[in-house]
Amino acid sequence: MKKKIIVFALLIFTPLIIVLSNNTSIKSQSEATYVGVNSCVGACHKTEAQGSQLSIWQSSKHANAYESLKSAFADSVAKARGSEVAAVETPECLKCHTLGVDLASAKVDDTFDKTQGVQCETCHGAGSEYKKLSIMKDKQKAMDAGLIIHTDKDAFCTQCHNSQSPTFVSFDYDTEWAKIKHDIPAKE
Numbered sequence: 001m002k003k004k005i006i007v008f009a010l011l012i013f014t015p016l017i018i019v020l021s022n023n024t025s026i027k028s029q030s031e032a033t034y035v036g037v038n039s040c041v042g043a044c045h046k047t048e049a050q051g052s053q054l055s056i057w058q059s060s061k062h063a064n065a066y067e068s069l070k071s072a073f074a075d076s077v078a079k080a081r082g083s084e085v086a087a088v089e090t091p092e093c094l095k096c097h098t099l100g101v102d103l104a105s106a107k108v109d110d111t112f113d114k115t116q117g118v119q120c121e122t123c124h125g126a127g128s129e130y131k132k133l134s135i136m137k138d139k140q141k142a143m144d145a146g147l148i149i150h151t152d153k154d155a156f157c158t159q160c161h162n163s164q165s166p167t168f169v170s171f172d173y174d175t176e177w178a179k180i181k182h183d184i185p186a187k188e
């Protein structure tokens with residue numbers, strides 16, 4: 001009889017504990033806010049020894065993704081999609097050309113600058129909780145605080161590089177990654 005009660009209690013409470021503990025981690029991630037490129041490269045991700053992520057990104061089209069919506073061509077593309085406002089004000093365009101999420105619902109703080117286009121946090125997750133050097137130094141800690149490290153990179157890129165993009169032609173992961181490739185150099 002006792003055994004039965006224990007088994008019963010386990011059945012009830014184990015899922016509950018799992019649900020509760022999962023919830024707290026989801027909560028801390030959803031509380032993270034986007035802080036913008038400057039917070040990622042203040043002291044880090046800049047020098048050659050660290051992998052020059054800043055300059056690689058700056059010279060990529062991602063850095064210009066917001067600005068490139070400010071052209072007559074972009075406006076004509078938006079118009080053809082039924083937008084009655086400029087491309088740079090069209091939520092559907094801004095979604096892929098900035099964070100990959102609806103900007104109106106994204107949590108941003110006052111250091112965030114949407115004109116930075118597709119930036120570090122678009123791909124690596126909102127940075128407010130992992131940006132501190134003491135956290136960033138420990139990859140696992142940073143990931144627990146919301147840093148996203150991609151394993152299925154192709155699937156990630158094609159969230160934007162797909163036929164929902166009005167100018168889409170094709171996307172080959174290896175070719176396109178080679179154009180924006182950045183990493184942490186191996187230590188000697």
Ligand code: HEC
Binds near residue numbers: 153
């Ligand atoms: C949030 C949406 C989004 C994601 C995710 C994304 N991109 Fe992009 N990417 C864009 C946009 C928007 C442009 C076009 C920028 C412009 O020219 O205005 C672009 C342009 C590019 C270009 C330049 C293409 C050219 O014609 O020169 C490359 C290369 C590229 N992306 C590679 C990647 C790779 C590799 C990944 C995945 C690791 C990726 N992108 C993920 C939105 C995204």
Ligand code: HEC
Binds near residue numbers: 120149182
């Ligand atoms: C278009 C998406 C995209 C953008 C924009 C982007 N990254 Fe990345 N980044 C990746 C992918 C994909 C990888 C390889 C897999 C991974 O580590 O997530 C990567 C790898 C890295 C790594 C190596 C991680 C490791 O553990 O090896 C660092 C550091 C990094 N990025 C920093 C940055 C910084 C800083 C910026 C902005 C200046 C930036 N990234 C912008 C997609 C992006």
Ligand code: HEC
Binds near residue numbers: 078161
């Ligand atoms: C599903 C994501 C997505 C959406 C939605 C999207 N774009 Fe893009 N856009 C991209 C990507 C990725 C690229 C780069 C590769 C390509 O052309 O698909 C790009 C490239 C562009 C370019 C540069 C093309 C060139 O070669 O000069 C312009 C301009 C542009 N988009 C305008 C718009 C406008 C305007 C809208 C809104 C009507 C829009 N985009 C909506 C993802 C998107």
